[in-house]
Amino acid sequence: MLVKDFITKEIPVLKSFDTGEYALTLMDDYKLKHLPVVSDNSFYYKGIISEKELLSHTDLSTNIGNLYLAEVPSVRLETHLFEVLTLITRNKLSILPVISDMDEYEGVVTREHLVDVCTDFFQADAPGSTIVLEVVPSDYSVTDIARIVESNNAHILSMQTHPEEKNGQLLITLKLDSEDASAVIRSFERFNYTVLWHFMENGLVDDIFQQRMNELIHYMNI
The missing domain is CATH 3.10.580.10 (CBS-domain)
Structure with a gap:
């Protein structure tokens, strides 16, 4: 733009x-x-x-x-x-x-x-879901991330990266066109990606993932 x-x-x-x-x-x-x-x-x-x-x-x-x-x-x-x-x-x-x-x-x-x-540029208000991943910078691969997303019949509308100064990790924010990203989240988990946060209009995550989200929120509030 x-x-x-x-x-x-x-x-x-x-x-x-x-x-x-x-x-x-x-x-x-x-x-x-x-x-x-x-x-x-x-x-x-x-x-x-x-x-x-x-x-x-x-x-x-x-x-x-x-x-x-x-x-x-x-x-x-x-x-x-x-x-x-x-x-x-x-x-x-x-x-x-x-x-x-x-x-x-x-x-x-x-x-x-x-x-x-x-x-508008980052498709922030487009229908869909948002996922934040945490990866080691040396493990960052756009190809792998796109493959996991697309294997679950979803597509990446936008993707931004941000280095985390505290631990040296890389935060990756994905905006997807799917309003239910449950399958995508589970796939990231299977491939050992750390899913820090998500927002989606529809869909549920499993109990293990919800527990991890609760632990993360508790940690951030300390």
């Missing part, structure tokens, strides 16, 4: 003659911590102004052209979602400016809108 698929153009832009007071009013209206600034006579992108910078000045009637514009990264329309997530998170931004090859302002990606984008 590329920026051009989820760019937002409704966020207002500021120009150098706008005051700090006006900028803060817009930030409050749109629930943002940053706003883009463009040239007075064009849409050439100049930078962003932050709420923190504005609040550090006592005279908010000052034009923002006389204030510091943060030099934050910008992205192009062909930038991938993963890069957007990295830049917004790393720089603690409420917006990420989108510019053209000629450095003209195109719009922004907002942190809030990214939640909806990620929900």
Whole structure:
């Protein structure tokens, strides 16, 4: 998924003659911590102004052209979602400016809108079930996982991995198209996969698995 698929153009832009007071009013209206600034006579992108910078000045009637514009990264329309997530998170931004090859302002990606984008990208709200596995990183095999899932007449809609810092294990989150993942869970158990957590609309797990889930929840609550 590329920026051009989820760019937002409704966020207002500021120009150098706008005051700090006006900028803060817009930030409050749109629930943002940053706003883009463009040239007075064009849409050439100049930078962003932050709420923190504005609040550090006592005279908010000052034009923002006389204030510091943060030099934050910008992205192009062909930038991938993963890069957007990295830049917004790393720089603690409420917006990420989108510019053209000629450095003209195109719009922004907002942190809030990214939640909806990620929900769609990761198929989070699609009908189905979710399973979280824990594996040793050296044992991680996409082929084996897919084979187990598909052998039970299910398919993987999305899969994410996350390293567990405490024990060095790898957590694998699977979103499946099957609302009853009981058979898939039992197959993972047979192949010595540790199933940490699951959610499914229908189906039951056996007593042994339920006992292990209860033990895990108890352990997490200690």
